[in-house]
Amino acid sequence: xxxxxxxxxxxxxxxxxxxxxxxxxxxxxxxxxxxxxxxxxxxxxxxxxxxxxxxxxxxxxxxxxxxxxxxxxxxxxxxxxxxxxxxxxxxxxxxxxxxxxxxxxxxxxxxxxxxxxxxxxxxxxxxxxxxxxxxxxxxxxxxxxxxxxxxxxxxxxxxxxxxxxxxxxxxxxxxxxxxxxxxxxxxxxxxxxxxxxxxxxxxxxxxxxxxxxxxxxxxxxxxxxxxxxxxxxxxxxxxxxxxxxxxxxxxxxxxxxxxxxxxxxxxxxxxxxxxxxxxxxxxxxxxxxx
Amino acid sequence: xxxxxxxxxxxxxxxxxxxxxxxxxxxxxxxxxxxxxxxxxxxxxxxxxxxxxxxxxxxxxxxxxxxxxxxxxxxxxxxxxxxxxxxxxxxxxxxxxxxxxxxxxxxxxxxxxxxxxxxxxxxxxxxxxxxxxxxxxxxxxxxxxxxxxxxxxxxxxxxxxxxxxxxxxxxxxxxxxxxxxxxxxxxxxxxxxxxxxxxxxxxxxxxxxxxxxxxxxxxxxxxxxxxxxxxxxxxxxxxxxxxxxxxxxxxxxxxxxxxxxxxxxxxxxxxxxxxxxxxxxxxxxxxxxxxxxxxxxxxxxxxxxxxxxxxxxxxxxxxxxxxxxxxxxxxxxxxxx
Numbered sequence: 001x002x003x004x005x006x007x008x009x010x011x012x013x014x015x016x017x018x019x020x021x022x023x024x025x026x027x028x029x030x031x032x033x034x035x036x037x038x039x040x041x042x043x044x045x046x047x048x049x050x051x052x053x054x055x056x057x058x059x060x061x062x063x064x065x066x067x068x069x070x071x072x073x074x075x076x077x078x079x080x081x082x083x084x085x086x087x088x089x090x091x092x093x094x095x096x097x098x099x100x101x102x103x104x105x106x107x108x109x110x111x112x113x114x115x116x117x118x119x120x121x122x123x124x125x126x127x128x129x130x131x132x133x134x135x136x137x138x139x140x141x142x143x144x145x146x147x148x149x150x151x152x153x154x155x156x157x158x159x160x161x162x163x164x165x166x167x168x169x170x171x172x173x174x175x176x177x178x179x180x181x182x183x184x185x186x187x188x189x190x191x192x193x194x195x196x197x198x199x200x201x202x203x204x205x206x207x208x209x210x211x212x213x214x215x216x217x218x219x220x221x222x223x224x225x226x227x228x229x230x231x232x233x234x235x236x237x238x239x240x241x242x243x244x245x246x247x248x249x250x251x252x253x254x255x256x257x258x259x260x261x262x263x264x265x266x267x268x269x270x271x272x273x274x275x276x277x278x279x280x281x282x283x284x285x286x287x288x289x290x
Numbered sequence: 291x292x293x294x295x296x297x298x299x300x301x302x303x304x305x306x307x308x309x310x311x312x313x314x315x316x317x318x319x320x321x322x323x324x325x326x327x328x329x330x331x332x333x334x335x336x337x338x339x340x341x342x343x344x345x346x347x348x349x350x351x352x353x354x355x356x357x358x359x360x361x362x363x364x365x366x367x368x369x370x371x372x373x374x375x376x377x378x379x380x381x382x383x384x385x386x387x388x389x390x391x392x393x394x395x396x397x398x399x400x401x402x403x404x405x406x407x408x409x410x411x412x413x414x415x416x417x418x419x420x421x422x423x424x425x426x427x428x429x430x431x432x433x434x435x436x437x438x439x440x441x442x443x444x445x446x447x448x449x450x451x452x453x454x455x456x457x458x459x460x461x462x463x464x465x466x467x468x469x470x471x472x473x474x475x476x477x478x479x480x481x482x483x484x485x486x487x488x489x490x491x492x493x494x495x496x497x498x499x500x501x502x503x504x505x506x507x508x509x510x511x512x513x514x515x516x517x518x519x520x521x522x523x524x525x526x527x528x529x530x531x532x533x534x535x536x537x538x539x540x541x542x543x544x545x546x547x548x549x550x551x552x553x554x555x556x557x558x559x560x561x562x563x564x565x566x567x568x569x570x571x572x573x574x575x576x577x578x579x580x581x582x583x584x585x586x587x588x589x590x591x592x593x594x595x596x597x598x599x600x601x602x603x604x605x606x607x608x609x610x611x612x613x614x615x616x617x618x619x620x621x622x623x624x625x626x627x
Contacts (some may be wrong), residue, residue, distance in 0.1 A: 075333060128308035133607045135566030136584065140600055143588040144316050192406070220433050224570055227435045228585050250439055251447040251454075261436035269431035 018252035019281065026277035033270035040086035048080035052235040060253050070255040072246060078255060085239040088232070089219050089267060092153055096218035097211040099157035104164025105200075105207060110201075111165065112172030113195045123169070126162035138221060149222070149238060152231035156221050158186045160214065167210055171203040177204075212275045224262050239264045239286040294415040295616060302608050306361075309604050310597075314358050317593045318351055367601070368594035372587065377598035381580055385602075386574070387457060388579030392564045394476075394495060396505040400557060403507050407514025408541050414519060422511055429508025434567050437576040438501040445497060452493050452500025455576035461489040498575040502567050506560035513556045517549035549620045562607055 020027030055075035063070040069078035111122040129137065141155035175181065176199055184194050223240030225231035232238035239260040246256035349357075361368065367377040410422040447453040453459070458475060466486045468479045476495070479487035521527060522545055530544055569581035576582070580599055587595035 122306075124308070127305050128312050131305050131309050131604045131608055133562040133565035133603060135569055136600065136603055139569065139584060139588060140313065140316075140596060143591075144319065144595070216431060223433055224435060227433075228570065228573055232461075240433070240435070243433075243439065247439075251443065253445055254447075257436070257439050257443075261433065261439065261579060265428075265432045265436060268433075269427060272427060272431055 002206070006204050017153045023277055026273055029270045029273035030110075033274050036086050036267050036270065037090065039083050040090050042228070042234070043080075043083050043087055046083065048083060051076060051081040051084045051237045053077070060256070063255055069259040070253070072242070072256050073249050074245075078242070078259050081242055082239070082248040082259050083158060083236045085242065085260065085263060086267070087225070088236065088238050089264070092149065092222045093218040093271075095153045096156045096160070096222065097214050100160040100214070101164050101207055101211055101264065103157065103161035104166075105168050105204075107161070108165040108168025109172055109200055109203070112169035112197050113176055113191070113199060117258065119169075122165070126165050129159060129162045132159070135221065135224065139223060139228070139230055140233065142225050147230070148233040149226070149236050152222050152225045155230075156218060164207060164210065167206050168203055171206055172199055175199050175202045188290060209279060212279075216271040219264065219268050219271070295612075298612055298615065301471040302612055305608060306601070306605055309602055310359070310362065311355065313597050313600050314355055315351065315488055317597055318354070330587055335557055343470035355509070362601075370592055370595040372590050372592040372595065377595050380583065380595065381599055381602050384578055384580045384583050385575060388568055388581055390474045391474065391495065391502060391571070391577060391579060392561070392568055393474075395499050395564055396506065396557070396561055398499065399503045399510055399560065400428040404546075404553075406507075407511045408518055408546065410511065411522060412537075412541060417511070419515070422515065426508040426512040429504045432504070432538035434501060434570045435507070435574055437504060438497065438571060441497045441501060442574075452496050455494075455574075457491065457494050458487065459490045462486050497559055498571050498577055501574070502571045505567065506564060509560050509563075512554060513553060514549065517552055518545055520543045521548055551618065554614055554617060554621065558610060561601030561610055565603060565607060573581075 020030075042243055053076060055071075057075065058067075059073055059075040061067050061071040061075075067077050067079065069082060070083070071077055101228055107122055107126070111119040132140075137159040138152070138155045139156055142152045145151035145155055181194060181198050185191075221240070222231055223243075226238050226240030227244045228246065232241045234241070242260035243257050243264075244261075246253070250257035303326035365378070367381075370377050370380055371377065373380060406422055412420045413419050442454055446454045464494050468475060468482055468484055468487045471478050471481060475491040476488065479485075479491055514621045518541075527540060527545055530540055535544070565581075568577075568579060569584055571577065573585050580603065583595070584599050584603070586592075587599060
């Protein structure tokens, strides 16, 4: 390895090791999350059984050395379902927060920077989306868009965009009176260029925080939609759908629900702990307590 | 204060109108046509045309919207295409089941969450605090449906202590019918002195309640802990301690009081989460509430029912938010003055 890379890498690693000594729990969770990401990336190269392969001759088999997590009611291997499901859930979570943010950011930017009636109109429209208790709007939207994981993802993202719009708007309101924005205005820079080149980049960090906080929640919400039949449809391999399909048999064949359910739980658990840990160590207000 | 609330109330009315418009327009953009659902698999073009005229679907959307508002103003929410009953009646029959489940869950979440949060703050960074931290992180990470299934596995499948699903044993209901007074089976059976029905209702409530409350308990617990830690570091608590005020008084009276106002916001938020979580819980436990009704209506494309129930639930949700804002006025002297 060239020395220039190592000199970049080593301090980073040293800092990570020092951090994990102080936060053993968070470090363990970060490792767990890393393993899940690795599992998702490497799924096709692990030589696993096809998770969609139906085989009635081997249905509802107990966990064994051939089927580590057993098989489900259609004889599909649950272990490879759990591994392939990781790809779906992680991608879905990234997709949901990305779509939600990319709808919310422009709306918040325009509302906050333009002000006046444009602001009022955009915010009142957002209020309508916020008038639904969590999960109700995603369910309704998913039903209207029709089944399928992509539609479920959009349904969740559309329900969540007002949060992003609000966050961006409130940051824009403070940033736009900053000195550098005033000076840009004074020298006659045109408004859209100020908004895009000066205000927007300085309003994004709360959005990143919100997106990472929503990551786990996005996995939970889409899995819930799949569970009630409003999300993923076969042959998509999705954890919520796997739990749903176990509903008629899980009392006798516990493994059919246990492993996909645990997979959701652990992924969200690890993700939340890691996000909290990173946020705390970045927040100068919390500081380091002796 | 009165003018503030009348403005808030007017705003809420506008938002409800917005919700009604939004859901109505969306339902008209529905890919699966309600007419097909009404007429079965292969209707003739003539039948479709007649059904559309009957439902007013051939008119412009704006006119349809106007008619819809006119109906709403008369308190008519339309008729469910699945059951043939007026939607408002369906909702009325199911509201009490959801209310019983959500109220009990919220009550328990607050009653358990506050003391545990205080304990965690008092024993900060000791094992009790770490234990509640793990409970709190798990509580918000576990999918509601998975938690419910785990409880069903353990308490019905393995131990056989509690029933799998439903609100009450149908045999008990036949032998010992409960007169409807409040709509809450627990209260109604108790007032009637009907112990068999009370026991059945209580055992049926146990698992869905635990399923629904865990996430809220976790949220309330951690919020109480964090708020208490801030308060415990203030001068007046140090003074009280220096004067020798006993621990119980310090924690439960002096320190808890200022945390109650922000806690109210958290509790209001968790109430909203419960309304959402009740959808999954009710489906899983076959609970005859409005959450299950939402899913049944959505799955069958019963659009009058979807519109009605969405409107009712969001109005409920907005009202709760408004009530909480009003409570601030009475709890926080800085606002009411």
